[in-house]
Amino acid sequence: MGIYLPIAEISVNVFVLLAMGAAVGFLSGMFGVGGGFLITPLLIFYNIPPAIAVATGANQVIASSFSGALSHFKRGTLDFKLGGVLLAGGIVGSTAGIYVFALLRRLGQLDLFISLLYVALLGTVGGLMLVESVNALRASRSGAAPVLKKSGQHNWIHRLPFKMRFRASKLFVSIIPVLGLGAAIGFLSSIMGVGGGFIMVPALIYLLKVPTNVVIGTSLFQIIFTSAYTTLVHATTNQTVDVILAFLLMAGGVAGAQYGAKAGQRLRGEQLRALLALLVLAVAIRLAIDLFVTPPNRYSLAGLT
Amino acid sequence: MGPLRAFAAAILSLAAAALPAAAQTPATESIQIGLSTDAISITAGFSGADLTIFGSLENPDPLIARQGRYDVIVVLEGPARPVVVRRKDRVLGVWINLESETFENVPVSYSVATTRPLQDITEPNSYKQLSLGASNLYMQPAEPSDSPITIEEFTSALRERKTATGLYSENVGGVQFLSQNLFRATVRLAPNIPVGTHKARAFLFKSGMFVKESSAQLEIRKSGFEQSIFRVAHDYSFLYGVFAVSLAMLTGWLGRIVFRKD
Structure with missing residues (x-):
């Protein structure tokens, strides 16, 4: 069944989009990630213009993170204060990102920049995860006890000024890295259409030493607002948010997420992470290939923006 | 045409009006086109269509008409907008948009229907003068100081892209005479036809000479x-x-x- 996307201005198949949403939702439920980093490249592979894929991806991320944050709110595993400071940084980063986005679009370099960012980020994150999970798998096979991270160890981050106390996270830390992290995630959100959970979660755990149980809820909480802000600004400045496209992806996504969560419980942590790492690397490689393969047509037309 | 001949033609046409049976019909042919509507609404699922435009020749010379020496070219021209043409080049193995050229006032769409192949109707020069046909449209570069070779390269790339996406099209044989006076033109509307005010123009040629032009406006809306x-x-x-x-x-x-x- 074909449907015309009013903003992307192309006809697409409803079932392909629902399936795409469901597949990404399944994976995001299984691995506990938002899935924005998969949705945007998939949309680009499906010939949706990158500018629209990014803005719509940000819109879709709201749905999955909202639904996730609600469960964490109920369980009380959400640090509002930490989330709020992250969000303040996020708004600044997102605003800067939107400005860069519009500038790159005018220069005709937006598509390239989006692809390069995805290749670099997904390649790094995927590679690190793969190495880490393969090591963990090997260690568990050889029967060695996993090396526990020493808690209470302080790094350079804890020597920065402007400290603030975050009660729910049992944390007393400078707000500079918190704001900086929020800003970086906001910037990526507006340029890549991702929630940024796949960077936020490890950064909160390893850099800020936030207890693991509040990390996901807090990260989801800040992602809702950063991506809501990103969506709003993209809608007003670039008119690149396609609600029909976003809705189809969300509808598939929320359904898929539930089954993914169930499937995820049956797999072991290291296996799960190795699988996710392979998936992330595959997307990065596919995007990289497109950068190097001779395009069918070297010339492209664009309106003046 | 000197003033004397114009005067003579005027006299002749007066004579013709007075004596319809006169053997020599003066050269006052003109062309008219009519659209059944001045606005078309296309829906979201629009996948392209043919637009039929009817037109008539007034005062045709029966002899020339019989010999098929009247030619009609009908153009449906979309609204003009600025366009940036970009070229990808390889930098360290990666394809990057490097060179670009901006053109002012490029018709977004341009569909032509003709009685015969363009090269058979008249000289390339008169097409240039009339700025008629996708390959004769003058694309005004925003920076005329750029090298002519570059401008030429990007102009032809612009035409090629427009043709490839169906926005510029040519329908040879798309204009048919139904009688000595009446003709029907079929122009193609591309699936991605832009909304806005389109201009339908009809050009009449007589034995390879341009005679007259007539135009009508058509509003294309999406609904x-x-x-x-x-x-x-x-x-x-x-x-x-x-x-x-x-x-x-x-x-x-x-x-x-x-x-x-x-």
């Missing part, structure tokens, strides 16, 4: 639910953004209720 969304997204973009965000939150919340596990 339907999807188009309303497009308009809202552009006219009330902030509210549209708020709606998009609320829809996402609602979907996320409903999804949790429907598939609740905890």
Whole structure:
């Protein structure tokens, strides 16, 4: 069944989009990630213009993170204060990102920049995860006890000024890295259409030493607002948010997420992470290939923006 | 045409009016086209169509008409907009948009229908003068100081891209005479035809000489639910953004209720 996307201005198949949403939702439920980093490249592979894929991806991320944050709110595993400071940084980063986005679009370099960012980020994150999970798998096979991270160890981050106390996270830390992290995630959100959970979660755990149980809820909480802000600004400045496209992806996504969560419980942590790492690397490689393969047509037309 | 000959022609046409049976009909042919509507609404699922335009020749010379020496070219020209043409080049193995050229006032679409192949109707020079045919459209570069070779390269790339996407098309044999006076032209509307005011123009040629031109305007609008969304997204973009965000939150919340596990 074909449907015309009013903003992307192309006809697409409803079932392909629902399936795409469901597949990404399944994976995001299984691995506990938002899935924005998969949705945007998939949309680009499906010939949706990158500018629209990014803005719509940000819109879709709201749905999955909202639904996730609600469960964490109920369980009380959400640090509002930490989330709020992250969000303040996020708004600044997102605003800067939107400005860069519009500038790159005018220069005709937006598509390239989006692809390069995805290749670099997904390649790094995927590679690190793969190495880490393969090591963990090997260690568990050889029967060695996993090396526990020493808690209470302080790094350079804890020597920065402007400290603030975050009660729910049992944390007393400078707000500079918190704001900086929020800003970086906001910037990526507006340029890549991702929630940024796949960077936020490890950064909160390893850099800020936030207890693991509040990390996901807090990260989801800040992602809702950063991506809501990103969506709003993209809608007003670039008119690149396609609600029909976003809705189809969300509808598939929320359904898929539930089954993914169930499937995820049956797999072991290291296996799960190795699988996710392979998936992330595959997307990065596919995007990289497109950068190097001779395009069918070297010339492209664009309106003046 | 000197003043004397014009005067002579005027006399002759007077004579012709007075004596319709006169053997020599003067050269006062003209052309008219009519559109059955001045606006077309296309829906979201529009996948291209043929637009038929009827027209008539007034005062044709029966002899020339019988010999088929009248030719008609009908053009449906879309609104003009600035266009940036970009060229990808390889930098360290990666394909990057490097060179670009901006053109002012490029018709977004340009569909031509003709009685015969363009090269058989008249000289290349008269097409140039009339700026008729996709390959004779003058594309005004925004920076005329750029090298002519570059401008030429990007102009032809622009035409090639427009033709490849169906926005510029040529329908040879798309104009047919139904009688000595009446003709029918079929121009193609591309699936991605732009909205706005389109101009239909008909050119009459007699034995390879341009005689007369006539034009009509056609408004192309998009209609339907999807188009309303497009308009809202552009006219009330902030509210549209708020709606998009609320829809996402609602979907996320409903999804949790429907598939609740905890």
